[in-house]
Amino acid sequence: MSEHSSYTPGNAVEKWLDDRLPVVRFAKEHLMDFPTPKNLNYWWTFGAILVMCLGVQIVTGVILAMHYTPNVGLAFDSVEHIRRDVNGGRIIQAVHAVGASMFFVALYIHMFRGLFYGSYKAPREIIWILGVLIFILTVATAFMGYILPWGQMSFWGATVISNIFSAIPVVGENIKQLVLGGFAVGNPTLNRFFSLHYLLPFVIAAIVGLHIWALHVPGNNNPIGVEVKESRDTVPFHPYYTMKDLFAMVVFMIPFAWFVFFAPDILGHPDNYIMANSQVTPAHIVPEWYLLPFYTILRAIDFNVLFIDSKLGGVIAMGGALVMLLIVPWLDTSKVRSGSFRPLFKWFYWLFVINFVALTYLGAQPAEAPYTHLAKLCTAYYFLYFLVILPVLSRIETPKPLPTSISESVLGKAHA
Amino acid sequence: MATQAEHSSTNRRDFLFVATGAVGAVGAAAVVWPLINQLNPDASTLALASIEFDVGAIPEGQSVTITWRGLPVFVRHRTGAEIEEAKAVPLSELKDPETDEARTKEGHEEWLIMIANCTHLGCIPVGESGDFDGWFCPCHGSHYDSAGRIRRGPAPKNLVVPPYEFVSDTLVQIG
Numbered sequence: 178m179s180e181h182s183s184y185t186p187g188n189a190v191e192k193w194l195d196d197r198l199p200v201v202r203f204a205k206e207h208l209m210d211f212p213t214p215k216n217l218n219y220w221w222t223f224g225a226i227l228v229m230c231l232g233v234q235i236v237t238g239v240i241l242a243m244h245y246t247p248n249v250g251l252a253f254d255s256v257e258h259i260r261r262d263v264n265g266g267r268i269i270q271a272v273h274a275v276g277a278s279m280f281f282v283a284l285y286i287h288m289f290r291g292l293f294y295g296s297y298k299a300p301r302e303i304i305w306i307l308g309v310l311i312f313i314l315t316v317a318t319a320f321m322g323y324i325l326p327w328g329q330m331s332f333w334g335a336t337v338i339s340n341i342f343s344a345i346p347v348v349g350e351n352i353k354q355l356v357l358g359g360f361a362v363g364n365p366t367l368n369r370f371f372s373l374h375y376l377l378p379f380v381i382a383a384i385v386g387l388h389i390w391a392l393h394v395p396g397n398n399n400p401i402g403v404e405v406k407e408s409r410d411t412v413p414f415h416p417y418y419t420m421k422d423l424f425a426m427v428v429f430m431i432p433f434a435w436f437v438f439f440a441p442d443i444l445g446h447p448d449n450y451i452m453a454n455s456q457v458t459p460a461h462i463v464p465e466w467y468l469l470p471f472y473t474i475l476r477a478i479d480f481n482v483l484f485i486d487s488k489l490g491g492v493i494a495m496g497g498a499l500v501m502l503l504i505v506p507w508l509d510t511s512k513v514r515s516g517s518f519r520p521l522f523k524w525f526y527w528l529f530v531i532n533f534v535a536l537t538y539l540g541a542q543p544a545e546a547p548y549t550h551l552a553k554l555c556t557a558y559y560f561l562y563f564l565v566i567l568p569v570l571s572r573i574e575t576p577k578p579l580p581t582s583i584s585e586s587v588l589g590k591a592h593a
Numbered sequence: 594m595a596t597q598a599e600h601s602s603t604n605r606r607d608f609l610f611v612a613t614g615a616v617g618a619v620g621a622a623a624v625v626w627p628l629i630n631q632l633n634p635d636a637s638t639l640a641l642a643s644i645e646f647d648v649g650a651i652p653e654g655q656s657v658t659i660t661w662r663g664l665p666v667f668v669r670h671r672t673g674a675e676i677e678e679a680k681a682v683p684l685s686e687l688k689d690p691e692t693d694e695a696r697t698k699e700g701h702e703e704w705l706i707m708i709a710n711c712t713h714l715g716c717i718p719v720g721e722s723g724d725f726d727g728w729f730c731p732c733h734g735s736h737y738d739s740a741g742r743i744r745r746g747p748a749p750k751n752l753v754v755p756p757y758e759f760v761s762d763t764l765v766q767i768g
Contacts, residue, residue, distance in 0.1 A: 333716065337732065340715040355629070359638045361663040361710075369632065456658055456665050458717040462732050476733045479747035486749035488713055544734035544746075 183210040207393055212411035213418050214399035216587050220294075221397070222425030223287040229426050230280040231385065235378050237273040238322075245325065247371035249364045252327035253452040271441035277319050278444045279433050281467035284312060292505070293526055295514030296398040302506040307388040309502045311381055316468065318377040321370040323465055324362075328449030333462050335362045335370075341475075344489040361455060401586050402514025403579055410583035461543060469540030470533055474498050476544060477556040494556065501563045508563055511571040518577040525566050532558045638663070642768045648704055649763035656720050658709055661755060661767050665709035665717055668765075671739065676702055678726060679740035686744075689751045693740045696754050706765065707741045708755055713748035728752070 184202040186192040195202055244263050246255040259266040288308070291297055297305035320338060324331045339362060342353040358365025396405060405411055412418075436444065444466065448459045464472050478491040485493065516522050536555045542548040580586035641662050648668055651657055656669040671679075679693040697705060709717050716732035723729030724745065725738035735746030742751040757767040 336710075337714040337716065340710075340713070354634055355632050358632055359634045359663055361715075363638070363663050365635065365638070455663065456660070456717070458732070460731050462716060476747065479733070487747040488749045491747060544732065549734070 208419075209413065209415040211393065211414040212396065212405070212408065213414045214397050214405055214410060214583055215412045215417075216399050216401065216583050217397065217418065217421075218400050219421075219425060220286070220290040221399075222422050223283050223290065225422035226283045226426055226429050227280070227287060228385065229429075230276060230283055231378065231382060233276050234273065234280060235382070237269050237276065238375070238378065240269055241273055242375060245371075247325065247368050249327060249367055249453070252325060252367060256326045267441075268437065271437045275433065275436040275441060275444065277322065277465070278436070278467065279429070280315065281319070283429070284315060285467075288312065288502075289530060292529075293516040294398055294400060295402055295509065295511070295516065297506045298509070298514050299506070300395045301392075301398060304388060304391040305506055306503055307384055307391060309499070311384050311388060312502075313499055314377055314381050314384065316471075318374060318381065319465065319467065321374040321377070324367065324370045325374065326449060327367065327453045329451045329453055329457075329459050330446045330449040330462070332362055332453035332455065333458055334464055335366065337462060338464075339366075341492050341495075344492040346489070363455075398514060399583060400515060400517065401580055401583065402518070403581070403583060403586070406582050407584075463541050466537065466541070469538075470536035471495050471498055471540075473536045473540040473552050474556045474559065477549070477552040479549065494560075498559060501560070505563065505567070509567040509571055511574065511576070513576040513579065518579055519570070519574055520577060521574045522570050525562060525570065528558070529562045532562075643766065644768060645760065645764060645766050647764050653703070658717075661708075666755060666767065667705070667707050667709045667720070667741075667752075669705040669707075669720070671703050671705055675726065675739035679738060679742075682738065682740075682742075688743050689749070691740075691742060691751055696740050696742070696751070698757075698759055701759055704765075705739075705741060706754065706757055706767070707752040709752070711735055711748055712743065712750040712752065713746070718752070 184195075184205040186195045186201075191201060194200070241259060244255065244259045244266065246252055256270070259270050261267070263269075291305060291308070320334070324335045339353055339357055342356055343349040345352060354360065356366075357363070358369060399405075442450075446463060463469070472495075475491045475495040478494050479487050480490075481487050482490050511519065511522070513519055516526055532555050535551070536559065539548055539552045539555060644659075644661050646659055646668065648670070651668060651670045653670050654672050656667055658665050658667055660666070676693065682693075684690040684692065693702070696707075711718050711730040711732065713730065713733050713735050716730050718728035718730040718735070718737060720728055723736035725736050727739045727741060727744075728737040729735070730737075730746065730748065733747050735748035736744045737748075737752055738744050740751075741754075743749070755767055757765055760766050
């Protein structure tokens with residue numbers, strides 16, 4: 178889409194630079210003149226919002242690391258020190274903690290948008306797979322970040338999740354000790370998680386670069402899922418979408434700011450304001466809300482399947498729920514991308530969204546009936562949706578007629 | 594003759610190529626291993642491997658939790674009823690079959706010493722609760738009986754009995 182170059186160096190200096198390192202040309206072609214479908218709706222602004230979220234986390238995180246101490250004796254107090262003593266620390270710490278939640282709000286919306294509009298379909302499979310990798314890395318980064326304040330939930334969350342490794346047959350216990358640097362979560366664990374929590378966001382930023390690179394080969398998908406056919410189907414990225422994305426960012430900042438200024442702790446757990454104690458488990462361990470759907474799937478498997486015991490089974494199910502996303506492009510073989518033109522798909526899709534919210538809710542409930550039964554039901558639907566419903570719908574569904582082009586769908590038949 | 598020499602020199606070159614690659618791979622692995630091995634438990638962590646504890650002060654029907662290698666350990670002084678109940682369970686009813694005798698020391702059946710982490714995902718189960726008069730793990734709902742054996746829920750194994758021995762009537766050495 179960007180075969181023709183729209184850039185002509187304006188003066189001798191630009192010409193000199195362009196012959197040696199064409200960064201200005203690159204910016205002009207990919208950030209300003211990039212042809213973008215003219216019918217993108219607001220669900221398409223979350224990519225830019227996510228770039229902003231990553232930036233906010235990196236900037237606030239680097240600042241917090243200047244005041245934080247990764248040691249079991251000092252970590253809890255150093256976070257309180259940031260919140261009470263450091264100039265502006267109260268707000269910077271809150272932006273980082275709330276920012277993690279807002280990051281996942283945007284991530285989930287971005288992914289559900291892709292699932293509805295079939296943005297994972299050819300030729301955009303690699304964009305989707307890179308996105309899933311970014312999601313998994315973000316989960317890992319957020320999880321390790323939650324350990325750092327060294328509260329009760331930090332400690333017991335780390336204990337529960339690191340025990341996942343011990344489910345691996347034969348070498349599991351050794352791998353767990355390798356990960357923790359001891360027989361239980363302790364100072365070596367806190368130190369290495371801090372190191373990795375600082376490293377991973379930069380790895381994520383690099384993969385985001387690849388994600389956008391892969392996006393700029395075929396260009397954006399769009400709400401009707403019909404490829405761009407002629408130049409009048411598109412508008413230049415700048416100023417049309419730079420302004421739209423900026424506006425969406427500002428709107429997104431409103432709830433963000435509300436949490437930061439009025440309820441910085443509401444998304445956290447009160448038990449995390451008690452310092453970690455390896456002798457006392459909180460009555461009810463809950464991970465951060467954004468990990469709950471996968472936590473529900475982990476504990477839904479409380480029965481043995483053939484030779485696989487319940488513990489390994491839960492770990493396989495949780496891992497499978499993530500890996501499942503990687504193969505979605507090959508499970509949904511329907512030629513029609515957009516859910517808007519798939520009358521049956523729509524129902525199952527919205528049921529999947531409701532089911533995902535239900536999985537989130539169930540993860541925060543105690544491990545007893547009726548929640549345990551509902552958890553099994555919702556876990557079953559999660560897997561059925563990908564493994565059965567998507568492949569079967571692709572075969573049996575008759576899609577509605579598609580508009581012939583983006584321009585036709587925007588302007589109506591009269592102009593076509 | 595010339596072709597043979599050419600042929601053999603190609604072979605020699607192939608050999609050198611593969612050999613260089615192999616030495617390089619071994620060298621790379623030798624460099625990577627210490628970089629991974631540093632993650633394993635260090636000398637100061639391993640140094641805490643053995644402790645002594647006097648169980649004499651625990652009255653019948655009560656438990657204490659002590660720390661061994663950074664892990665919490667239950668020491669329970671069981672009542673006669675609890676021991677009988679544990680012994681009466683047929684092995685066929687158990688998910689991880691183990692007799693009560695195998696989980697205690699002969700002549701010291703009233704003492705049950707176990708690592709206090711649920712074998713599911715490591716939470717500390719709550720004592721004197723659950724459906725089998727033993728422990729209940731609130732995290733994911735595993736029930737253990739009065740010998741610390743898994744009876745229901747997602748945990749795959751009985752609570753782990755650490756290596757220990759009675760040094761005297763009441764002094765226990767764990768590890």
